[in-house]
Amino acid sequence: MSDWRLTGQEKYLLNKTLYKITFPKFWETAYKDKNAFFRKIESDSKKYVEETNSGHEYLEGEKIRHFWHEHCEFCWEKALTDKECTFYCTEDMYHWVCENCFCDFQHKFNWQEGTAEELLSNSEL
Numbered sequence: 001m002s003d004w005r006l007t008g009q010e011k012y013l014l015n016k017t018l019y020k021i022t023f024p025k026f027w028e029t030a031y032k033d034k035n036a037f038f039r040k041i042e043s044d045s046k047k048y049v050e051e052t053n054s055g056h057e058y059l060e061g062e063k064i065r066h067f068w069h070e071h072c073e074f075c076w077e078k079a080l081t082d083k084e085c086t087f088y089c090t091e092d093m094y095h096w097v098c099e100n101c102f103c104d105f106q107h108k109f110n111w112q113e114g115t116a117e118e119l120l121s122n123s124e125l
Contacts, residue, residue, distance in 0.1 A: 005074035005101065010109065013073065017112040018088035018097060019119035026116055027081035031062055035120050040093055041068045072098035074105065088113070091122060 030038040042059075045067040049055045058066055065081040072079070072087070077098045079087045086099040088111075102111070 003104075005104075009073050013090070013095060013097075013109050013111075015110045016090055017114045018090060018102065019114040019116060020086065020088055021079075021116050021119075022086045023079065023084065024082050027065055029116075031065070037093065037120070041065065044068070070096040072096060072101050074098070074101040077101075089119070091119065093119075 026037065029035070030041075041064060045055075045059060045064050048067060049059060055067070058064055068081060070079045070087070070089075071077060073095050075098060077085075077100075079085060079096050079098070088097045088099070088102045089095060097105075105111075106113075
């Protein structure tokens with residue numbers, strides 16, 4: 001029997017290292033250190049504000065986190081910076097997998113597990 005969550009993700013997630021991220025702790029560190037994750041959110045948010053000419057107030061301080069959310073590539077659970085949750089992401093921080101789906105599919109996709117610290121030290125964003 002096939003799993004409804006499998007929709008061709010092997011094309012972009014097979015044999016990858018996925019980095020474990022725990023929110024809100026990861027966001028608190030990102031905001032404090034202005035690290036690669038924060039810079040990615042800031043860049044995406046500024047682009048959105050420029051394109052829509054709205055939301056300027058969210059570029060001030062910690063409010064910027066409200067621009068960001070991602071979802072699990074399998075079950076579509078949302079990752080939010082202010083919700084207690086654990087997700088795994090690719091090095092480019094583009095593909096996100098919730099903890100449950102990571103456990104369910106780790107062997108099928110041959111994933112290696114990395115840490116948030118490794119991700120931030122490897123990231124060129």
